[in-house]
Amino acid sequence: MPEGAPAIRATSLPVHMDVELSSKCNLRCRFCHLSYFDPKEVTQFSLDAFKKKIGPILPHLAWITLFNKYEALTCRDFVPIFDYVAGFGIETYFSTNGLLLDDAIIETIVGRLTYLTISITGFTRDSYKRNMKHDGLDRLQRNLDRLNKRKRELGTRYPILRISTVGMLDALDELEMAVDFADRHDAEEGVQLTAFKAHHADLVELMPLTDPDAYTRASRRARAHAQAKGVKLVLQSGSIAENTADTEALGHRFCDLPWHRLSVQPDGEVYPCPMAYEPIGNLAGESLAEIWRGERLTAFRAGVNDADNMNPDCAGCTHCRHRSLTRPEVNDYSRAETYPTGMTRKPAG
Ligand SMILES: C[S@@+](CC[C@H](N)C(=O)[O-])C[C@H]1O[C@@H](n2cnc3c(N)ncnc32)[C@H](O)[C@@H]1O
Ligand code: SF4
Ligand code: SF4
DSSP states (O other): OOTTOOOOOOOSSOSEEEEOOBSOOSOOOTTSGGGTEEOSSOOBOOHHHHHHHTGGGGGGOSEEEOOSSSOGGGOTTHHHHHHHHHTTTOEEEEEEOSTTOOHHHHHHHTTTOSEEEEEOOOSSHHHHHHHHSSOOHHHHHHHHHHHHHHHHHHTOOOSEEEEEEEEOGGGGGGHHHHHHHHHHTTOTTOEEEEEOOBSSGGGGGGSGGGOHHHHHHHHHHHHHHHHHHTOOEEETTOOHHHHHHHHTTTSBOOOOGGGTEEEEOTTSEEESSTTOSSOSEETTTSOHHHHHTSHHHHHHHHTTSOTTSOOHHHHTOOOTTTBOSSOGGGTBOTTOSEETTTEEEOOOO
16 A cells, blocks of 8 residues: 555445456457457447346345446347346446447437447548547437437436547547547537557557547547537646656555446456456355455455555556556556456457
8 A cells, every 4th residue: 555545445245346248349449458359258248247256136236337348239138238237226337349330229328327438430431440440430420419419308417428439549540539429419527538558569659648638639620629529638647747656656546346336248257457467256156245254355456556465467457547557567558468357368360
């Protein structure tokens, strides 16, 4: 624990769950881990399994995040699962590429889902296609138009929208267009810029740390444009200068995530956080409450913020909000054979 850091007490049960509904995606974006790593198991939550395994914890939660590394809307039971969760009055959130937002899903989430992030990198038809590897920009815009029309009909601000875009150095010249896109689609939470990590050698030169000045210049320009338009712009990891200061002592930002939050994959494996490599339990044999109070999570917590005895996961933390932007080893995954939650590199060729 760094000097002066607050002592952390775990809540009696998690108050925030990250539940991956499906380990599939309809896209293979050029920057995404999914293009280079395979999940441990391609599977998804059924409504039954969700009710049985996650249901008992729902009355205790303040928050539930319904995605992590894949695409929640590929889950066959997304609509009934969301209907079920909505009955508990919890704040709900997920991030999506938005292409599968059909009328049934729109009807289910409008007025009930708290936050929805739409991920898009590339704001012209060509650049969208280059980055998302699919000619889907028009469809996304139509889906967002339908979603916003339904929000207006019901007189609701929910789901509150945010646009998320990946800050690869060769995509930064479209940051102002991202701001315009957020404005055009009434994204109350504006634009979030995610700091890019590279999963393939060809992409290493596009990491912010390769050219911090270009990153700083582009983000300043976009900030000025966003301010003029009255649109929020958030750099998820802070500016390079802020991030360097925040991560200097530990190698990552001080983190209290596993003291209030727990993460589940659709195969039932439970992780101390969405970026951990090793599970601390499995819902096949244990309940979430047992895992929360178990020895494996206690041992993991001891190594989160202790610079002398840090968990390898935390020393190499890849979580956007906790990660150092300037240490190559936590931004360059081009040679990694494994990735958090049991992903393994795809065979060459
Ligand atoms: C992996 S996706 C999963 C959820 C959903 N499929 C989506 O795209 O929003 C979650 C977020 O990670 C971002 N992302 C993907 N690959 C990234 C990378 N290499 N560096 C930084 N952010 C990345 C995506 O843009 C997206 O906003
Ligand atoms: S849509 Fe999301 S999960 Fe799918 S490939 Fe793109 S970034 Fe990855
Ligand atoms: S891996 Fe990162 S997000 Fe997870 S507990 Fe460690 S520091 Fe926190």
